[in-house]
Amino acid sequence: MNDILFFVLVAKELQFTFKKRISGKLEIPVESLGVLMAIRHKASMIQQEIADTLKKDKSAILRHINLFESQGLITRSNTANDKRMNVIQITERGRQLLVSADAELDSLSNFLFDGVSKSDLDIYGKVLTHLKNKIEAISQKNNKMTARPFVSLATFATFLCLAVSGVALQMTNHQPYTPAKVFFTVLHNVSAIFFLVFSILHILKNWRAIRAYIKGKAAGKISREFIVCCILLLVLLIVCWLKTAYDTRYTYITTNNQNTP
Incomplete structure (x- = not known):
């Protein structure tokens, strides 16, 4: 046998x-x-x-x-x-x-x-330990990459690329184009695409948890955390709109002053 x-x-x-x-x-x-x-x-x-x-x-x-x-x-x-x-x-x-x-x-x-x-027991213990280590080695070898950890880590990695490239572009905003600035521009644009893709996958993989965060503890109610997030998003949109309106008006006035003889 x-x-x-x-x-x-x-x-x-x-x-x-x-x-x-x-x-x-x-x-x-x-x-x-x-x-x-x-x-x-x-x-x-x-x-x-x-x-x-x-x-x-x-x-x-x-x-x-x-x-x-x-x-x-x-x-x-x-x-x-x-x-x-x-x-x-x-x-x-x-x-x-x-x-x-x-x-x-x-x-x-x-x-x-x-x-x-006792000597036989020692050998028995060594054999069992050896078998256990071999089985663990086989298990680790056969471990497959799972989707959820990969998506989470990929989302985090692309976010870091977005953050670093965004800061670099902001610091060199008024400087002429250099190879470094071109690199950070390309990195920022490509990272944005991948970040969007991985973010969507992350939402799909964690939709049940996200839905639980949105729902309040009481039936039929929305959680306070979700309401606060919506308020923050609204404030962000208002600030961006005001900044855009200010920059547009400033550019318009500056252009008219330059064109006025």
Whole structure:
């Protein structure tokens, strides 16, 4: 039999034995035990951290979290910076449950490794560590670039190009064209196009969150943050219009004065 296949079969048998041994002794399913243990390792965690640690989907983690909260094993509260993000902390009841689980694990471990020498256990530990590192290397190699982080970073990068080139053009506004000024002009125009494209993609990727920001907590109401943003946008448009009107009038008066004999 292939070594990897044999290892997988033994791992499955071990998992089945553990489930059978601990079934009925805990208040939660065995599948949820790893999630609760991951939460115990830190004073507080967010859902994404748990998902990343266990390499599971956030929706799957959420089901476990809802179960834990209903049984008083964890507490869940909003963060100060982002109301959509929940901080998860294990309760004393959750810790006591894991103490019982740890005792069962130790008992099973002592039974399974009874009669195995320390040197063999050391080799066993090294083999498992080696396998774990190899599996992580394969996972990292197979990781594909995801759209949302790429769009966010691309939007940020093009914004930086816009900002730098805009400042440079403003500083050289009254100077004659030089290669540097031409470069910053081209950079500004091209960056503006890419920034527009990536901004649209960013909005599409985060539309659900943006819609939540627009809506108020009360049904049928608009959030104060959105109203303030609209007011700021209106003020910006008024200032730009006044500046345009002033520059146009100034140019008109200057031109007439120059043409007047």
